[in-house]
Amino acid sequence: MSLLDKVREAGVIGAGGAGFPTYVKLSSKAEYILLNAAECEPLLRVDQQLMLMFPNEIIRGFKEAGNLVGAKKGIIGIKGKHKEVIAKLNERIEALCLSDFIEVKELLDIYPAGDEQVLVYELTGRVVPEAGIPINVGCVVVNVETALNIYYASIDKPVTEKYITIAGDVPERLTVKVPIGTPIIDVLKLSGIDNFDDYSVIDGGPMMGAVLNNIDGYITKKNKGFVILKKNHPLIRRKSTNIEQAKRVNKASCEQCRMCTDMCPRYLLGHNVQPHKMMRALNYSLTDIEDVKIAQLCCQCNLCELFSCPAGLYPKSANLYFKDKLLQENIKYKPVNNEFSPRKSREYRLTPSKRLIARLGLHSFDKMAPVKEVDLMPELVHIATRQHVGAAAIPIVSIGEHVSIGQKIGNIPDGSLGASIHASISGTVEEVGKDFIVIRRD
Ligand code: SF4
Ligand code: SF4
Known part of the structure; x- marks a missing residue:
């Protein structure tokens, strides 16, 4: 199977928020492949830690992505303040003999440094035209966790887990890896809060994330973090304005x-x-x-x-x-x-x-959210059939069927844009619906 087919089969999508299927992006031809390591949303701490934990895998996945698009150069865009990460990346790029292809460029600590078009300009000096996308100026941009998932796809490991930062006005700020389909409330409770009556939750970063109307949903491949704040925090009040x-x-x-x-x-x-x-x-x-x-x-x-x-x-x-x-x-x-x-x-x-963080009233919460191994073993996972841009996946399992972790449970409809989905735990299929496939743990 070609690498592009592996990426398609593994259900890799843009992990930076939009959820565009990666195999489609990597089907283009481009001069530059860019790694968006800016992580510019305040308080989110996933990418900077992944680069320290899995530098070889991310660099390899990024290089593979570059090969697929035929890029002549790969540039990693990361804020200059992440000195330790930059040193680690440079060391590994050299050790992997990729210095001729990959360069690390330092970005200013500004918002929104991770906006695709800002990133393209900062790294290449090219401006994406109005209403355009990076490929219009010869660039393809992938996110850090996406590069990691491309590497995993190359070794036949599909996307079944997600790294999530839990931040805000909470006793414990942390970043965790959880199975896709885990109840959001289970993840939120890792913050040390049990009762959310006085709290609101932003799904994503404080700038672009929306306030969740209810916290009874399930983790998808697109989640990146949750910011938990008191209901009367000014940011919550502003973001809740209709x-x-x-x-x-x-x-x-x-x-x-x-x-x-x-x-x-x-x-x-x-x-x-x-x-x-x-x-x-x-x-x-x-x-x-x-x-x-x-x-x-x-x-x-x-x-x-x-x-x-x-x-x-x-x-x-x-x-x-x-x-x-x-x-x-x-x-x-x-x-x-x-x-x-x-x-x-x-x-x-x-x-x-x-200055932005201060204006948002988040200064006192702007702290590390270290990666922590957690024993989150949800009894049931609800795996959404549509976690991405495009058509919902078509279920290929039936009620009562036993599935193993990593097994494909939904296919991309023929001729459509989409992403396949996989079991994130081993267990028995309990429900197969238009929107979700529910699996009960063994
Ligand atoms: S949200 Fe405001 S600042 Fe951002 S792109 Fe739109 S108009 Fe510009
Ligand atoms: S008052 Fe606010 S919305 Fe009106 S022009 Fe000035 S910045 Fe824009």
Whole structure:
């Protein structure tokens, strides 16, 4: 079986959040393969620790990915502050005789250093065009845990586990490896909190993660971390604001100062993202569709809403409002140019992570979350058939069937984009539904 087929069979998807099937990404041809090791979401601590624990495997997986896309160079983008990790990577790259191919480049400690388009620019000097993706400028980007999973796929080990950071206002901050399909509540309780009545949980990082409406879900391949905060923490209050509330507040107070636009990371790369214009359009009910199409260029990094706006308004939500409207009407932004260059002011307008963390009210929780071996043995796992971009996997097991850990239990539908799924524990299939396959432990 070719490596690309192995990656497909192993159910590898982008572990950085979006969940795009990796075999599709690696089917392209590119000049550069880039490793996104920025881990720029505050408080999350998965990738930096994986690189210390599995440097050989990650480097090998990254090199394999580079071979698949025919890259002439691989660049690892990691924040310069991670000195120990950088030293370890450089040492292993040399020991594996890969110095001619792989280079480690240090990134500034800014947010969002891990935005794919920011990363591509910082590592190659190329700007991805508006509404484009890295391959448009000859780059393919993979995340650290994805590179590790590519390596595991090469030795026929499918994706059955996930590394997760549990952080926030909790007695114990830690990073753990858990079987996919584990109840989220079991993972959250590892923080030392048993009763979550007074807490809210952000699924993912504090910037882009959403507040969970209920904590009764199950771990998927896309989970990266949970940030647990008291219900009355200002960040929870802001993130819980719905679009109607945001619209009301926006209308009352926007002074059109442009800070949201001037600090927007995509605007600074030269794109025409201008959230202050979306605020104006929303507040004055301006309806010219041409003027609001630029809302589609927003990557929802949330910087404008959680950092840049001096009045504490919701410019990202204004963008989102128009994004949704355009989607409903099937209208797409078409770039006029194909070549973009960063704005001259960019270097003075980057957002330091430390200031961002302070602004979010998370300074006292910005601590290590060390990897800890835990004995999490869920009695039942609920493995979602759709944990990725594309079609849900089609179950290939029946109720009552015994399955072993790593056994494939769902296939990609013919001719569709998708990812296969595997048993994360050995046991008996108890339920086979459209959305989940449930396995009871032996
Ligand atoms: S949303 Fe905030 S930052 Fe943007 S123009 Fe209005 S007041 Fe200024
Ligand atoms: S969320 Fe705001 S800062 Fe981020 S890309 Fe969108 S408009 Fe720009």
